[in-house]
Amino acid sequence: MKKRLLVALILSTNILRAQDYTWPTNASQWLTSTFGESRPRRFHAGMDVKTWNQVGYEIYAVRDGYLMRMRVSPLGYGRVLYVKLDTGETAVYAHLQKFSDRFQNIAEEEQERRGRYTIEKQFAAGVLPVKRGELLGYTGQSGIGVPHLHFELRNVRNQPVNPLRMGFKLADQTSPTILSIAVRPLTAGSMVNGDFRAQILPVNSHANGQYKIEPAIAVSGKVGLAVSAYDDAAGVNNRYSVYSLKFFVDDQLQFQAHYDELNFDLNHYVELDRDYALNRNGYGQFYKLYKEPANRLSFYSHLNSLGGALLCREDEAANAAVAKTASRLSGLPDERRDNGSGRAGSSAELAWGMHTFRIEVGDYFGNVSMVHGRLLAGPAYRLEPILLSSDDKALAIKQIVSAGPNRRAIRDVEVHVQQGGLSPAASARSLPGAALFQWKKVPVELQKIFDPNAEIDRIQLDDSTNAQLIVDTVGADLVRLVAIDANSLRSLPYFIPVSVYRGPALPLELKLRREHFATYLRLEIEATQPLIAPPQVMVSSRSATSGAGNTTLPNFLPVEPNLYIAQVPLENLNGTIIIEASAEALSGQRAVAMDSFLITAVPGRGTGSLVSTDRKMQMNFWSGSLHGPLYAWVETDTLAPVEAWSAVGGVSYRCYPKDVPLAEGATVAIRFAEALPAPHQLGVYAHDGEEWEFVDNRLDAAKHQVSARVYNLDDFAIFRDDQPPEIGRCEPLEGSRVRDDRPTIIVDVRDLMSGFESEESILLRLDGRKLIAEYDPERDVIFATPKQPLAAGRHEYSVRAIDRSGNVAEKSVSFIVP
Numbered sequence: 008m009k010k011r012l013l014v015a016l017i018l019s020t021n022i023l024r025a026q027d028y029t030w031p032t033n034a035s036q037w038l039t040s041t042f043g044e045s046r047p048r049r050f051h052a053g054m055d056v057k058t059w060n061q062v063g064y065e066i067y068a069v070r071d072g073y074l075m076r077m078r079v080s081p082l083g084y085g086r087v088l089y090v091k092l093d094t095g096e097t098a099v100y101a102h103l104q105k106f107s108d109r110f111q112n113i114a115e116e117e118q119e120r121r122g123r124y125t126i127e128k129q130f131a132a133g134v135l136p137v138k139r140g141e142l143l144g145y146t147g148q149s150g151i152g153v154p155h156l157h158f159e160l161r162n163v164r165n166q167p168v169n170p171l172r173m174g175f176k177l178a179d180q181t182s183p184t185i186l187s188i189a190v191r192p193l194t195a196g197s198m199v200n201g202d203f204r205a206q207i208l209p210v211n212s213h214a215n216g217q218y219k220i221e222p223a224i225a226v227s228g229k230v231g232l233a234v235s236a237y238d239d240a241a242g243v244n245n246r247y248s249v250y251s252l253k254f255f256v257d258d259q260l261q262f263q264a265h266y267d268e269l270n271f272d273l274n275h276y277v278e279l280d281r282d283y284a285l286n287r288n289g290y291g292q293f294y295k296l297y298k299e300p301a302n303r304l305s306f307y308s309h310l311n312s313l314g315g316a317l318l319c320r321e322d323e324a325a326n327a328a329v330a331k332t333a334s335r336l337s338g339l340p341d342e343r344r345d346n347g348s349g350r351a352g353s354s355a356e357l358a359w360g361m362h363t364f365r366i367e368v369g370d371y372f373g374n375v376s377m378v379h380g381r382l383l384a385g386p387a388y389r390l391e392p393i394l395l396s397s398d399d400k401a402l403a404i405k406q407i408v409s410a411g412p413n414r415r416a417i418r419d420v421e422v423h424v425q426q427g428g429l430s431p432a433a434s435a436r437s438l439p440g441a442a443l444f445q446w447k448k449v450p451v452e453l454q455k456i457f458d459p460n461a462e463i464d465r466i467q468l469d470d471s472t473n474a475q476l477i478v479d480t481v482g483a484d485l486v487r488l489v490a491i492d493a494n495s496l497r498s499l500p501y502f503i504p505v506s507v508y509r510g511p512a513l514p515l516e517l518k519l520r521r522e523h524f525a526t527y528l529r530l531e532i533e534a535t536q537p538l539i540a541p542p543q544v545m546v547s548s549r550s551a552t553s554g555a556g557n558t559t560l561p562n563f564l565p566v567e568p569n570l571y572i573a574q575v576p577l578e579n580l581n582g583t584i585i586i587e588a589s590a591e592a593l594s595g596q597r598a599v600a601m602d603s604f605l606i607t608a609v610p611g612r613g614t615g616s617l618v619s620t621d622r623k624m625q626m627n628f629w630s631g632s633l634h635g636p637l638y639a640w641v642e643t644d645t646l647a648p649v650e651a652w653s654a655v656g657g658v659s660y661r662c663y664p665k666d667v668p669l670a671e672g673a674t675v676a677i678r679f680a681e682a683l684p685a686p687h688q689l690g691v692y693a694h695d696g697e698e699w700e701f702v703d704n705r706l707d708a709a710k711h712q713v714s715a716r717v718y719n720l721d722d723f724a725i726f727r728d729d730q731p732p733e734i735g736r737c738e739p740l741e742g743s744r745v746r747d748d749r750p751t752i753i754v755d756v757r758d759l760m761s762g763f764e765s766e767e768s769i770l771l772r773l774d775g776r777k778l779i780a781e782y783d784p785e786r787d788v789i790f791a792t793p794k795q796p797l798a799a800g801r802h803e804y805s806v807r808a809i810d811r812s813g814n815v816a817e818k819s820v821s822f823i824v825p
Contacts, residue, residue, distance in 0.1 A: 027070065028173045029140050031100065031158045032056055034064035036177055037243050039155055041371075042169040043266030043306075044248035045281050045292055048718060049274040052167035053099065053159030056146075057243060062104045062154050064146040067139075069098050069160075069173075074135040074143075077106070078127040079114055081766045081782040084157065085149025086114075090137060096168075099159035104147025110135075111144075118779045119794075124766055151785065168268045169250075171371045179240040182216035182374040183249050186235040188366065189285060189293050190224055193316055195527040195576035197228025198387060201499075201566070203529045203574045204522070207290055208380075216376035223361060223381035225497065231316040233282045233293035234378070238370040251369040254296040254315060256382070257362050261355070262296045262315030264306045276304050278668035279634060284525075287666040287719075296366065301611075301634040301670075313355035319384040320356065323413045326385075330358035357384035360494040385496040387564065388415060390488060395474050397505050400481055403474035407490050415492040420476065422449045424483035425568075444567050446487055449478060480505040485537065485568055502537065502568045504593050515596035517542070519588050521604075523664050526636070528575040530561060532588055532600070537568035542590035546575050548606070550582040577638040581608040604640055611635040617662060619643050623678045624660040624723065631671040639663060639720060646724055649699060652760065655679055655689060655725040662720040669718050675702075676714035677725050683711075688729050688812040690761050691715035694722035701728075701761045704811055728760040728812035735787075737806075739822040748796040748824050752778070754806045757787035761811035770807045778804075797824045 030036060040055035058064055068090060075097070076089035084101035088110065091097055105111050117126045137143065148154040160170045171177075191205035192198060199206045210218040232254060238247040254262040279302040282293040297315030298307050307314075320326055362382045369375040389410035395403040409415035423446035478486055484506045490498040513535040522529040532542045541563040549556035561573035586602040609615035609628050617626040617639045624641065642661040646654050656679065675691055683689075690704035691713055702723075703715030713725060735755035739745050756769055763769060766782035769789050780791035789806070805819040 028175065029067055029069045030175060031069055031098070032058075032064055032066045032146060032156050034058040034061075034146055034156060037240070037245075038177065038247065039243075039245045041238070041247040041250070042167070042171070043250070043269070045277055048278065050269050050277050051248070052269065052271075053101075053157055054170050056156040056158060057245070058146045058154045058156060060154050062145070062147045064156070066100050066103070066143050066146060066156060068137040068141045068143055070094065070139050072098070072137055073132055074110065074130050074137060075132075076127070076129050077110060077114055079118070080125045080150065081784060083150050085151070086144070086147065087150075088143055090143070091132065095163040097159075097161040097165065099157075099161065100143060101157035101159070102147055102150050102152060102155060104145045104149065106144040107142050115779075122777065122779075124779050124781055149781075149783075162268070166268060166270055169266060169371070172267065177240070177372070178242070179370060179372045180374065181238075181240050181370075182376040183236050183238040183368045183370055185210050185212075185218045185366070185368055185376050185378050186237075186291070188220065188235070188378060188380070189233040189282060189290075190226065191231050191233065191282070192524075193229040193231050195574055195578075196321070197230055198226070199230060200225050201387065201497075201564075202572065203524070203527070205285065207285070210378050216374070218376065218378035220378060220380035223383040223495075225383045225385075226317065226357070227319050227321065227384070227386040229313070229316055229318045231295060231297040232364070232366070233285070233295045234366050234368060235291055235293045236368045236376070238374075247370070249294065249368050250371040251367075252294055252296060253365075253367040253369075255365040255367075256317065256357070258365070259354075260309045261311045261317070262298070262307065263309040264294075265308070266306055268305070270305070273303050275668075275670065276302055280304055280306070283668040284666035299634070311355040316355060317382075317384075318356050319359070319386070321386040326359050329354075329356045357382065359385035359496060383495055383497075385494055387499050388492075388496070390490055390498050390501040392488060392501060392503070394503070397503065398480070399483075399506055400479075402478040402480050402486055402503065402505055404476040404478070405473060406475055407488070409490070409492070409498065415490070415496075415498075417490045418493050419491040420451070421489045421491070422451045422476075422478050423447060423487040423489075424449050424478070424480065425485040425487070426482050444485070444569075451476060451478060500565050500567075502565065504537070515590075515592045515594070515598040517588055517590055517598045517600035519586060519600040519602050521586070521602060523638070525664070525667050526638075527577055528580075530563075530573045530575060530586070532563065532571050532590065534569040534590060534592060534598070536592035536594055536596065538571070539591050539593050541565065541571050542588050544573065544586065544588040546580075546584065546586050548580045548582055548584045556582070577606070577608070578636070580606050580638065582606065607639050609633060609637040609639065611637075617641055619660050621658070623656070623658075625676050626662060626717075626720070627674045627676065629671070629673075632669055632673050634668065634670045637667060649726070651730070652699070653727040653729060655683070655727055659694070659722050659724040661722045665720050667720070669720075672716050672718040674714055675717050675723050676707075676710075676712045677723065678710070678712045679725060681711050685727070685729070686711075686713070688727045688814070689713045689725050690728060690812065692724055692726050693717065694724075699724070699726065701811070704761065726760065728810065728814060730758075730760060731814040731816040732756055732758040732763075732808040732810050734806060734808065734816050734818045737818065737820045739820070741820050742822065744823045744825055746825075748799075749793050750797075750822070750824075751790055751792045752780075752804050753788060753790040754818075755788050756806060756808050756816075758808070758810040758814075763808070764811050768809050768811075771804065772806075773804045774802055799824050 035057045037057040038054050039057045044051035070092040072090050072092040075091040078087050086103040087101040117128050146156045159167055162168050187207055187209045189205050189207045190199045208220055210220055236249050238249050252264045279299045285293050364380050366378045367375055391408045391410045393405040395405050407417045407420055425444050425446055486503040488501045516535045518533045520531040546559040561575050563571040563573040584604050584606050588600045591597045607617045611633050612630050615628050619641045640663050644659050646657050646659045691702045692699040693702050705714045738753040771778045771780040778791040780789050782789045801823050803821040807817045809815045
């Protein structure tokens with residue numbers, strides 16, 4: 008009853024609010040973007056109203072108030088009005104074509120007074136009052152973006168709030184679409200589906216917004232989930248951000264988020280709210296269902312003790328304690344679960360075994376989609392089968408024993424055989440880690456469940472009649488065993504050769520691959536032949552400054568007979584890293600592989616520098632640069648020629664990892680030769696994966712270096728911009744006779760390298776007098792219309808453009824007014 012009364016109260020409050028606020032435009036009541044969507048290093052702070060790719064629709068005051076501020080700029084919001092409402096809130100209308108007449112006249116007078124297009128003007132309370140429903144201006148495409156109305160509502164603290172909270176009713180009965188989920192290992196030692204990589208898992212769609220993931224997802228250590236989803240509405244093709252997220256495990260709420268209000272000062276934390284690494288690596292946008300320790304955003308509630316992340320301990324005693332606690336808390340409502348976080352929620356720790364999970368994704372109007380799945384929690388374990396006999400006809404196994412002091416109760420076993428020779432195919436794999444062996448499942452029956460406490464009859468080990476498992480091996484070369492314990496946990500695969508070596512084989516070679524993650528390395532060793540045992544690998548590091556070093560012997564886990572993976576924490580690595588690997592094949596051949604690289608460790612709230620091996624590039628970090636510790640390295644590479652561009656030094660600096668977000672950024676400084684002429688033409692450029700783009704050109708002539716502030720690690724190089732801007736189409740045309748005595752002057756102007764610092768870099772004059780011209784950087788055009796009619800006769804307009812490197816282009820055109 009209380010719940011129904013609360014819902015009724017909320018609905019009635021929204022209805023009242025909707026009656027108090029007028030929809031801001033007559034363009035439509037459809038949206039193209041919603042509050043909280045992801046933009047580069049920021050959130051979308053309002054809602055975008057669809058204007059059907061047209062300009063000129065009316066915009067209205069949503070409540071009584073007064074105009075407190077106007078701004079006109081070719082960048083960002085373009086023409087924008089800020090209206091202080093009688094509630095103390097601020098309504099923001101951006102990307103306008105023009106203001107209403109009384110505001111437009113004020114803006115133009117201010118432009119003439121200042122002699123420039125870009126202006127900003129503040130107004131005191133009561134100077135320019137507005138009434139609810141009053142015409143304020145017209146929709147456009149000024150600033151950045153296609154035609155639309157960007158509308159914001161800010162609270163009394165000038166922080167954006169979701170405008171839909173004002174009770175606006177939009178036609179939306181469509182549930183969000185869920186595309187996939189991601190499960191990411193968060194710490195060294197954590198695994199998902201038997202690997203140290205994040206796993207992206209597609210969902211199967213069912214009716215009424217219900218989705219499912221099969222099979223169960225195996226997890227161990229500390230892991231976090233994320234979901235890829237979007238919202239939409241019938242009648243338009245736009246995809247929106249979702250409004251709410253909930254994550255449950257065993258029907259207990261672990262994480263909840265609502266995108267209601269944001270803080271401009273915390274905008275860059277969008278790179279922690281979403282999975283930056285997955286997005287940077289081309290997998291799309293994923294909403295994290297856990298809060299990173301460094302994340303200061305306030306969208307979240309009902310967090311478990313790990314902020315929504317999950318932990319599965321490897322120690323059996325700790326697991327027993329977790330299971331006992333879970334049993335005690337089962338059935339209790341969320342508000343009675345004390346998880347030590349100060350908020351209601353469930354325990355972040357998973358007992359070994361099967362768990363259900365549910366993710367709920369909602370829009371603002373209550374449409375919800377759900378994805379259901381299962382988590383199989385528990386650490387991977389090795390097998391030590393006790394063999395009785397093995398030949399090319401049958402394999403007899405006495406016991407399936409788990410390795411280590413804590414023996415597992417094995418309840419089932421899966422057996423596969425491989426035929427076709429002991430050497431894997433020589434063709435390249437399509438993906439790292441993809442299997443080269445083709446396995447065929449063999450139906451077998453386990454004679455009895457292995458009891459970890461039972462004594463093994465050693466006296467009868469040579470008696471095949473006592474075999475617990477017999478495998479038909481006719482025509483087989485290898486047998487793969489995977490055991491399943493009493494908690495449904497699967498073992499690591501165990502490989503048994505059942506035939507003699509068949510030569511000639513491929514010469515034994517080892518391929519050593521490393522993959523960098525935020526806090527650990529994933530190492531992979533692939534051999535051209537099946538190995539007799541896991542490879543022996545030593546990872547050693549030595550600091551270039553202190554000379555101190557350490558050595559790690561990573562534990563390699565089997566994936567295939569010739570493929571092993573391991574994980575190496577980065578926290579103890581700094582300086583020169585050397586990886587030495589050796590292995591022996593079933594054929595008796597041995598091989599070695601080596602790799603070396605440099606790692607620079609920068610503390611999370613400390614300072615540090617990443618320096619290239621040629622000492623000419625340096626990336627400097629300060630105390631606010633990072634969200635957490637960074638383990639970085641840089642590779643120097645020959646710079647590929649760029650058509651018509653002049654490279655300096657002939658090298659590029661590839662800085663890694665590229666998928667770790669920076670908090671406040673870093674400074675990249677690159678030195679150039681002392682005798683290099685015209686250093687003012689130099690700039691730092693970054694490669695975005697497709698082309699080089701100008702970043703900045705802060706010149707320090709004394710140090711012979713040029714620098715730039717950057718917000719992610721990337722490929723950097725110095726280019727010289729000695730090319731003047733390009734001036735293209737000019738209207739009116741040279742020598743033409745115009746029909747209008749106030750002709751609009753339009754000039755296409757662009758710069759291919761360093762670009763323009765502002766619209767002041769492009770000067771448009773008519774008969775020697777400066778025009779207040781509007782520059783559109785997205786369309787590379789500048790235009791202006793004379794305020795007064797032109798006298799009959801010949802007139803001349805000129806354009807002068809200067810780029811950031813000081814290159815100048817000029818052009819003059821004359822025309823005739825009849």
